[in-house]
Amino acid sequence: MRVLVRGSGVAGLCVAAELSARGHAVTITDPAGGPGAQACSWWAGGMLAPDCEGVTAEEPVVRLGRQAADWWQAQGAAVTRAGTLVVALGRDRRELDLFARRSTNHRWLDRDGIAAAEPQLAGRFERALMMSEEAHLDPRATLHGLRDRLVARGVRLVTDGASDTLAEQVIDCTGLAARPALPELRGVKGEMAVLRAPEIDLTRPVRLLHPRYPLYIVPRGDGRFMLGATQIESGARAGASVRSVMELLSAAYALDPAFGAAELVEIGVDARPAFPDNLPRLTRAGDTLYVNGLFRHGFLLAPALAQMAAAALEGQPDPEMLHDHHA
Amino acid sequence: MPVFYGTEIASALMLGTAQYPSPTVLAEAFRRSGAGVATVSVRREAGSGDTAQGQQFRALVEALGVALLPNTAGCHSVREAVTTAQMARELFGTNWIKLEVIGHADTLQPDPFGLVEAARLLTDEGFAVFPYCTEDLVLCERLLEAGCEVLMPWGAPIGTGLGLNNLYGLRSLRAQFPEVPLVVDAGLGLPSQAAQAMELGYDAVLLNTAVAKAGDPAAMAEAFAGAVAAGALAHRADPMPPRDMAEPSTPVLGKAFLT
Numbered sequence: 001m002r003v004l005v006r007g008s009g010v011a012g013l014c015v016a017a018e019l020s021a022r023g024h025a026v027t028i029t030d031p032a033g034g035p036g037a038q039a040c041s042w043w044a045g046g047m048l049a050p051d052c053e054g055v056t057a058e059e060p061v062v063r064l065g066r067q068a069a070d071w072w073q074a075q076g077a078a079v080t081r082a083g084t085l086v087v088a089l090g091r092d093r094r095e096l097d098l099f100a101r102r103s104t105n106h107r108w109l110d111r112d113g114i115a116a117a118e119p120q121l122a123g124r125f126e127r128a129l130m131m132s133e134e135a136h137l138d139p140r141a142t143l144h145g146l147r148d149r150l151v152a153r154g155v156r157l158v159t160d161g162a163s164d165t166l167a168e169q170v171i172d173c174t175g176l177a178a179r180p181a182l183p184e185l186r187g188v189k190g191e192m193a194v195l196r197a198p199e200i201d202l203t204r205p206v207r208l209l210h211p212r213y214p215l216y217i218v219p220r221g222d223g224r225f226m227l228g229a230t231q232i233e234s235g236a237r238a239g240a241s242v243r244s245v246m247e248l249l250s251a252a253y254a255l256d257p258a259f260g261a262a263e264l265v266e267i268g269v270d271a272r273p274a275f276p277d278n279l280p281r282l283t284r285a286g287d288t289l290y291v292n293g294l295f296r297h298g299f300l301l302a303p304a305l306a307q308m309a310a311a312a313l314e315g316q317p318d319p320e321m322l323h324d325h326h327a
Numbered sequence: 328m329p330v331f332y333g334t335e336i337a338s339a340l341m342l343g344t345a346q347y348p349s350p351t352v353l354a355e356a357f358r359r360s361g362a363g364v365a366t367v368s369v370r371r372e373a374g375s376g377d378t379a380q381g382q383q384f385r386a387l388v389e390a391l392g393v394a395l396l397p398n399t400a401g402c403h404s405v406r407e408a409v410t411t412a413q414m415a416r417e418l419f420g421t422n423w424i425k426l427e428v429i430g431h432a433d434t435l436q437p438d439p440f441g442l443v444e445a446a447r448l449l450t451d452e453g454f455a456v457f458p459y460c461t462e463d464l465v466l467c468e469r470l471l472e473a474g475c476e477v478l479m480p481w482g483a484p485i486g487t488g489l490g491l492n493n494l495y496g497l498r499s500l501r502a503q504f505p506e507v508p509l510v511v512d513a514g515l516g517l518p519s520q521a522a523q524a525m526e527l528g529y530d531a532v533l534l535n536t537a538v539a540k541a542g543d544p545a546a547m548a549e550a551f552a553g554a555v556a557a558g559a560l561a562h563r564a565d566p567m568p569p570r571d572m573a574e575p576s577t578p579v580l581g582k583a584f585l586t
Contacts, residue, residue, distance in 0.1 A: 234384070
């Protein structure tokens, strides 16, 4: 089947990967010419953390997210399987017990356990949770790697969607840009920062429990760290606020004052596409299948959604997340 | 049922709209709570004043079908609070404003001086001000003088879930201002604490975190609704006064004397 995939963010590339692997002729169209800053996955943390996310997300996020690390590894992505360390600062310490009660696959670490797992944080916390089965990847390197792999496999990447008029099927993975067709879709603004601190060494993402949203620090290698991410009900895709950046930076500083000497490399902003239940959907409307609403779970859920999209396209029984369009 | 600025509300339970796992969960919690008022943070939830982009969340909140009470959460100065209130009036088309002027960044304790000043400025501009205040009697008098027709003293600091920290103070406010609608705002963690506020004769309670951060927010919302109804009914039923000494509920006098 000839398929046109619109959008080259994480959803579009994963759908293209699943379809081309099944022998379909895939063309990806994106005005930007490929993965980059126009897609909100560019700004993602890249944590494959179903156990942590399960504390606030619905059950399918945890279940479908479990296969993500294997899927990405099978695509040649550099997946680090080192788990996630969860800590709480000061007065939020009791939040850690609540987090433990509501999460799966964790074990408690005491002072010594923390020092052994992350020597950088030795002595800073009395206890922490280790989510041993979680993983992380570098979103930008992963998107570029997958693009190269797809192009090598014969997937076409074009900037003009009209160039494939022979496509029998269109799969739209354009995120918030699809809002006119998906009226329930909304934006949830996120702000992030990248720091460079070559003298700091963390093996795995560290999540700080915070009353409003999860803050995390993800090691990106090469002395870089990604700090994320706020969560604000707004479709604004630009404009980081001073308050948000201050919260992100002070989280890093509170985790380890050594971050005070870090270089602020980048501040990023985008809006995540989300449906009211914050779960992703496949939406069928005529010849177009929309894959959207991955919210804060792009790298975690895109593999499962891509498989569902391929199944829907091949006429298999309706997959779990399929919604027919009633608008 | 409470009457605020001439408008009767269908429930004595007022709920915040922040921190829910998703808009769907928020809507379900409101449905099961029967809450009559929803508070909305203008600065945080409406996208820092970015009017076009916050529209979808506003639509979600408006779809709850309850009276909206925009708030000035997160404002630390009079000017910030007044500007946020003006923005709220434009965004939500209501002159109701829950006025928060935070005086202490760490405990989020209200700034009583800034609160009175902001309340005066806003009532002069025609706002119906719902001040988030402490249970200090003199502060409450000043707020009424500034034109507030509702008082919203805290039970305990925001988000602590400690319940009614100063029962004496809250009771004395009720006694001092029998005609003023009083709402316990902030600090409630459990339905029993909400029931207690209603038993004191308060007109309503306002809470957010206790429901939004529960493992099952919708179930907790329903639990609060039950507690608020029980507390209000108990207050209307005129509770017995507590006594120091035991008193048998069945009189001994006249009982058959058996040996």
